[in-house]
Amino acid sequence: MNFDEAFNHCRDGVATEEEKQFVKEQLAKANEFLQNESVREESPVKEADAEDVKKAKKKFKWKYIVIPFCSLVCALAVIAAILGGVFGSAASYAKKSAVYSKSACIDIAKAKAFEFVSDSNNFTYVNAASKDDFQTEDAEADFNYNGKDLKNSYYTYIIELEVKRSDFEIKIEVDTRNGDCKVIKVD
Numbered sequence: 001m002n003f004d005e006a007f008n009h010c011r012d013g014v015a016t017e018e019e020k021q022f023v024k025e026q027l028a029k030a031n032e033f034l035q036n037e038s039v040r041e042e043s044p045v046k047e048a049d050a051e052d053v054k055k056a057k058k059k060f061k062w063k064y065i066v067i068p069f070c071s072l073v074c075a076l077a078v079i080a081a082i083l084g085g086v087f088g089s090a091a092s093y094a095k096k097s098a099v100y101s102k103s104a105c106i107d108i109a110k111a112k113a114f115e116f117v118s119d120s121n122n123f124t125y126v127n128a129a130s131k132d133d134f135q136t137e138d139a140e141a142d143f144n145y146n147g148k149d150l151k152n153s154y155y156t157y158i159i160e161l162e163v164k165r166s167d168f169e170i171k172i173e174v175d176t177r178n179g180d181c182k183v184i185k186v187d
Contacts, residue, residue: 090145094153098176102139102157105174109159110134112181113170123186126166134161137169158184 006023009015015023048056100108110131117123128134137160145153155176162169171185 086150087145090150090153091143093151094143094145094155097152097154100174100176100179102141105157105176105179106136106139106159107131108174108179108181109157109161109172110136112172112174112183113161116170116183116186117168123168126163126168128163128166128168133163134170135164136160137162142173 001019001022003023003026006015006019009019010023113134114128114131117126117128139157139159142156142158143153144156157174157176158171159174160169160171169185169187170183172181173184174181
């Protein structure tokens with residue numbers, strides 16, 4: 001007879017006399033066990049000796065910490081090597097395709113800024129007589145690549161120019177392959 005089924009029948013009030021008797025006997029055994037401390041103390045927990053503890057610690061460390069950590073480091077190293085090779089070759093293609101140097105790009109940007117200010121009626125307040133009136137505030141290289149064809153990678157320079165006496169700033173992007181430039185931002 002199953003205790004769980006008999007207990008559920010007793011609780012629901014549909015138990016037979018036999019099930020009621022079985023449940024009472026099982027509950028009496030459980031109460032006797034709980035009240036009798038000597039029965040509970042007869043099954044002590046065995047303490048492990050120092051050697052067993054050392055083996056368990058060593059096994060745990062190697063299995064669950066060191067091996068996954070080493071696997072992760074190796075996987076990251078492989079990914080870094082692959083990406084380094086891809087982007088390294090893209091950067092070398094970009095350097096090979098550069099025709100204009102940084103200083104040449106700055107000169108091109110100054111000429112474009114002067115042309116932009118001269119041709120526009122919106123910037124008559126800018127006191128610039130020539131391209132030499134523009135001072136370089138910042139010039140940073142920007143790496144551009146096409147994910148499908150890394151051989152067409154190239155650098156552009158983002159050049160910030162200003163005319164201090166007019167409180168005028170302009171940001172121009174110059175392509176190092178062909179000298180094409182475009183105005184990005186005007187303040």
